[in-house]
Amino acid sequence: MFRSGNPAVDRYIEQGYETVLGMSSRFAATICGHLMRRQSELGIGGHFLEIGTFEGRFFIAMALGLAAAERALGIDSFDWPDAGLYERFHANCTKHGLARDHYHALRASTRALTSRQLADALGGPARFVHIDGDHAPESLRADLDLVAPLVHEKGIICLDDMLHPGYPLLVAVVRDWLGQHSDMRVLCIIDREDIVAAAKFLICRADAVPLFNDDLMTTFAAQHYTLGADFDGHLAVVLTPNPRLAKIG
Numbered sequence: 362m363f364r365s366g367n368p369a370v371d372r373y374i375e376q377g378y379e380t381v382l383g384m385s386s387r388f389a390a391t392i393c394g395h396l397m398r399r400q401s402e403l404g405i406g407g408h409f410l411e412i413g414t415f416e417g418r419f420f421i422a423m424a425l426g427l428a429a430a431e432r433a434l435g436i437d438s439f440d441w442p443d444a445g446l447y448e449r450f451h452a453n454c455t456k457h458g459l460a461r462d463h464y465h466a467l468r469a470s471t472r473a474l475t476s477r478q479l480a481d482a483l484g485g486p487a488r489f490v491h492i493d494g495d496h497a498p499e500s501l502r503a504d505l506d507l508v509a510p511l512v513h514e515k516g517i518i519c520l521d522d523m524l525h526p527g528y529p530l531l532v533a534v535v536r537d538w539l540g541q542h543s544d545m546r547v548l549c550i551i552d553r554e555d556i557v558a559a560a561k562f563l564i565c566r567a568d569a570v571p572l573f574n575d576d577l578m579t580t581f582a583a584q585h586y587t588l589g590a591d592f593d594g595h596l597a598v599v600l601t602p603n604p605r606l607a608k609i610g
Contacts, residue, residue, distance in 0.1 A: 363391060363580075363581065363583070363584070364391060364395075365390075365391050365392075365393075365394030365395040365397075365398055365426070366394075366395055366398050367394055367395075367397070367398045367425070367426050369425040369426070369458065370390075370391075370394040370397075370398075370422055370423075370425045370426045371391075371394070373421060373422055373425055373457050373458070374387050374390050374391055374394070374422055377421075377456075377457045378390060378418060378422065381416050381417055381418040381421065381453050381457070382415070382416045382418065382449075383415050383416055383417070383418030383419060384415075384418075384557050384558060384559070385418055385419040385493070385521065385558065385561075386553070386554040386558030386559075387554075387558075388551065388552075388554050388558070388584075388600075388602055389419075389551045389558070389561050390418075390419055390422040390423075392549075392551055392577070392581065392600055393419075393422070393423060393489070393491075393519060393551075393561075393563075394422055394423065394425075394426050395577075395580060395581075396489070396517060396563070396573060396577075397409075397423060397426040397427070397488070397489055398426060399572075399573060399576055400488050400489070400515070400516075400517075401426075401428060403515070403572060405488055405513060405515045405516070406428065406430075406431065406488065406513075407431065407485060407486045407487055407488030407489075407513040407516060408427070408431050408432050408433065408434065408483045408484070408485055408486070408487050408488065409423045409424055409426075409427055409431070409432075409433040409434070409487065409488070409489050409490075409491075410433075410434050410436070410479070410483060410487040410489075410490045410491070410508065410511065411423070411433070411434070411435045411436065411490070411491040411492075411493065412436050412437075412471055412490075412491070412492045412493060412494045412504050412508070413436070413437055413491075413492070413493035413494045413495070413521075414435035414436070414437045414450060414466065415437065415446070415450070415493075416446065416449050416450055416453055417435070417450045417453040417454055418453075419491060419493070420433065420435050420450075420454075420464075420491075421453065421454060421457050421459060423489060423491065424454075424459055424463065424464050425457075425458065425459070427463070431488075432463060432464060432465065432483070432484065433459075433463065433464040433465070434464070434465050434466075434467060434479075434482055434483055435450070435464065435465070435466045435467065436466075436467045436469060436471060436474070437450070437466070437467075437468070438468065438469070438470055439466070439468050447466070447468060450466060451466065465482065467482060471494065471500075471503065471504055471507055472500075472503065474507065475507075476507055476508075476509075476510045476511060479507065479508070479511055480510070480511055483511060486511060486512065486513040486514075486516065487508070487511045487512055487513060487516055488512075488513045488515070488516045488517070489516060489517050489519065490508045490511070490512060490516065490517070490518045490519065491519045491521065492504050492505070492508065492518065492519070492520050492521065493521035493522070496522060496527075496528045496531065498530045498531060498533070498534045501520070501531055501534045501535075502534050502537075502538060505518070505534075505535075505538050506538075509542070514566060514569070515565070515566070515569045515572060516565065516569075517548070517563055517564065517565045517573075518563070518564040518565070519561050519562070519563050519564075520535065520561060520562040520563075520564065521559070521561055522559045522560070522561075523535070523550070523559070523560045523561060523562045524550075524553070524559065524560045525553075525556070525559040525560070526556070535547075535562060535564075536593065539564075539592075539593070540593075544566050544567055544568075545564055545565070545566060545567065546564065546565065546566070546567045546570055546592075546595050546597070547562050547563070547564055547590070547592045547595065547597040548563045548564060548565045548569075548570055548573055548574060548577075548597060548598065549562075549563040549573070549574070549577055549597055549598040549599070549600060550562055550563075550590050550597055550598070550599045550600070551563065551600050551601075552586070552599065552600065552601035552602065554602060567595075574598050577598050577600065578598055581600050583604075584600045584601060584602065584604060585598070585599070585600060585604060586599035586600070586601050586604040587604070587606075588606070
């Protein structure tokens with residue numbers, strides 16, 4: 362067992378995380394919670410933004426890691442699988458300790474929003490963004506373009522369901538997008554727990570990578586796949602529940 366180091370986040374991940382319907386893994390939430398704590402220690406302030414909150418499983422974990430003056434914003438159409446999703450999301454937030462003045466839910470499609478509208482809703486830069494939208498390649502590209510202007514210069518964008526066999530073209534979108542944003546890098550790949558709790562990519566600006574990569578490899582040494590990932594010439598940290606190398610010979 363390993364922890365993020367934030368007591369509120371860790372308590373929720375250990376006791377409440379899997380009671381909230383969703384697909385993000387405890388493994389990924391713990392690492393992301395740690396990164397938010399690392400940001401706070403470095404004096405990196407800002408808000409949390411999630412596209413695709415569903416019932417709030419991952420949203421609650423990250424929101425609990427915010428400072429008192431920071432806010433969480435969740436965006437979802439809240440119409441699938443039924444009209445009760447919006448109420449269940451708020452009920453889960455309340456049950457697990459989020460005060461209504463600490464977060465906001467925006468009932469909308471990101472296709473109908475602009476970066477300016479999101480900036481106004483956030484009230485400041487986002488230090489952590491989680492994109493877990495409808496998984497269509499064109500939607501991921503649009504969501505990346507939508508949030509990029511909002512991200513703190515030392516902020517992190519987390520992309521869900523990367524390397525998922527059900528969404529094989531999403532990685533191609535990420536590679537194309539990074540090719541158009543030469544200042545951005547894949548910092549870390551958080552491996553899957555299983556086909557449901559799939560892998561995540563963590564992206565940040567190139568000059569922010571040193572703030573996080575050595576810390577991740579040290580803090581999660583037992584989960585560190587030491588060969589890393591060659592992402593177009595840039596080596597990304599790989600964290601996995603069961604790091605091992607194939608035996609040869």
